[in-house]
Amino acid sequence: MRIILTIGLSLCLSGLFAQASFDLKGMNYEGDEAIHVEKLATDSLASTFMIWIKEGVKAHFHASHTEYVYVLEGEGSMMLGEEEVMIQPGQLIYIPVGTVHSAVVKAGSELKVLSVQTPEFKGQDRVFIEPYRRPDSK
Structure with missing residues (x-):
């Protein structure tokens, strides 16, 4: 009986911590890093990050990942393969x-x-x- 109660309690408690809620608008970064990444959540199926980008992201690809990027603040352009968005x-x-994808942040934006x-x-x-280089730099 104790084993069943222990297993049941463990499952209930793990369920309490399986969810998370984040105030995305309230999350800010004021440091000097060109790119700052904060891991919000991860498990075997997916990883979620908040990322602040001051200038841009070097061209790269992910060999085994699909990525979704949702823009919360700022403006710029992304290269997605051969297409600029x-x-x-x-x-x-x-x-x-x-x-292959990369990003350039609009001047005066983040x-x-x-x-x-x-x-x-x-x-x-x-x-x-x-290597990443701003289009307006030489």
Whole structure:
């Protein structure tokens, strides 16, 4: 009987901690990093990150991940394969596995995005293509 109660209690308690709620509008970053990443949640199926980008993101692809990027604040452009897409708050960008992508932040702006990668991102499948350089710099 104790074993059944222990298992039942464990399952109930783990269920309490299986959900999370985040105030995305209230999350801010004031530091000096060019790109700041905060992991919000992760499990074997997906990883969710809040990312602040001051200038841009180098061209890269994910060998085994699909990524969804939701723009919360800021403006800029993204290269998705050969296509350039202007981005602004409210846009959701779908990036299939293996798609080369990069971002450039509009001058005077800073991007704040929510990134969801599936399956779980362990930092091992990001493959950089070329060094990042702002288009207006030489």
